[in-house]
Amino acid sequence: MTLQCPDCQHQEVRNAGTSRHGHRRWACKACGRTFGDKNYRLIDSQTRERALALYAEGMSARAIERIVGVSHNSVLNWVRKEVADQALQPIPPATQQVVEIDEMWSYAGSKKDPSGSGGP
């Protein structure tokens, strides 16, 4: 059996385990793309981008399934991934603010010490 990368036509692939449906999967040694050897429909990036563009226009995932020819599950997975990538933002460290306030208070407290009471 000769396997060939669907992207770059490289013929060296490594075993990438099995998909959740039990199909064997392979990964291209040249570009790293993974693909299955049977019952797996290769979807190129153009199709994916077209599907995402249609979704952005307000089209339902099932309508995209009929027009573009990919399963609505794939479409929804892509949309979720796109949203997740954009939603990744650092969470502001709320606890740090409290610490700073605490330090300010303790600093102000130490300033209240009486001074100038002693002499030479």
Ligand SMILES: [Zn+2]
């Ligand atoms: Zn490749």
